[in-house]
Amino acid sequence: MASPSLKSPAGRRLVLDVANSSGLEDWAPDLQKTKVYERILLDLILGELPAGARLDEQSLAAHYDTGLAGVRDALGRLALEGLVIRRARSGTTVAPLDLVELRQGYEARVLIEPHCAQLAAKNASKAEAQAMYDVFADGEEAARTCDLPALVAMDLRFHAAVARASGNLALARILIPLQHKAARFWVFSFNGASEQELLDEIEEHRQVARIIASGDAEGSRRAMLRILDVQPEADARP
Template sequence: MSGSRQMAESTSSVQEQASGSGPKKSGGKGLDAIYRSISAAIIEHRLKPGARLREDALADVFGISRTGIRKVLQRLALEQLVTLTPRRGASVTRPSVDEARDVFEARLMVECGLMEVAAKRITEADIQELRDMAKQEREALRNREQRSAIKLSAAFHARLAEISGNRTLAEFVGQLASRSSLILAVYGNAGHLGCESHDHDNLIELLAAGDGARASGFMERHLKSIEASLSIFEEPEETPDLKDIFAVDA
């Protein structure tokens, strides 16, 4: 069997099992539910970038086999929320500076481009749903519920993309929004999400008015504002003074 065919079958198996359609241990949570639990913990920063995800510990927590947990971790790795390292296992992905910049560049290209279509397709029901989501996010920010606000913001952007009707791009935006939560955890400033509390409300009103061009421009400013709020730079590489460090041992 060719390497490309093996990879395709492996990916298909991971997606099937992680979606909960494959077999699972009796009494344990479904794989899709476990995937959502771990994903939410990462997005909400309850699991920090770099945190190790031991298969045996997770299997014990969720009451399933390590094989099932491995499939969930593989799915999360496909979405770049988890990093799998030989002999070290799984850990929450810690985005590099280049990755952080790439994610926001991709979001600018995709999300801004979807606003014109969304403005044409949006319904009254969509507008009310978005207003409810924005209200929940404002309340979370007001109550200093950082984790909830981060999750709600990511969900808002994903829902906006869904309204465009392009499912493939909507899924991509959802993944980018999730990865952005990791970037916020690594490069963000405590107590600040980058989003102004009224930004999403302003965006909703532009879409409700059918003004796709202005909505696109506003989305661009919105995303650039989030990126500008981050401290995205490489930590300088330090050369330790070994003589000083080990002087006590001399």
């Protein structure tokens, strides 16, 4: 089956789209707590808030120009994802970078995310498939300037869109936090990456969107495995 034509619109504003990707209706994109959550999440992933750092609620409220209630809600959500640790009386700290947890999370993603891509090929609407592709509308510019925040946001939005398009909310709710944790390590791969390497990575993700749009479930599963650096079984045969 031929892939539909997917075109990138110019100038689309990048957001993490956490409300839609998580399926949590009380985290609508226009809510202040959602905006604060997304900003803190991105800073955690980028290392602006480093592992082990103590997070003072009042300082965060001042830094992100918001109220304490929004900060507390955001930290509560991040604690549920395991990205921060909250302890009574001792406060909140950024969770450590745990290599064992990374390996276990990666193993879980290898099992779950290709299946989500497979389901997305069966269940995604045309609009959802287009949305996956549109995530990288500004990909070339981000790669040219090595705009790390933009590239991270694009990657998170893409994988969240695939999870959402699977139509299985239970899987999406498991997968999104795993992706957020993995992104804290993934950013280190940008060190020394050339513009062409970044462009190749973007094209791999766009190809997944094209295959999902075509309705090829098995092809979508294999394409997602390649993004996760796992060689599909059929490709591994001599």
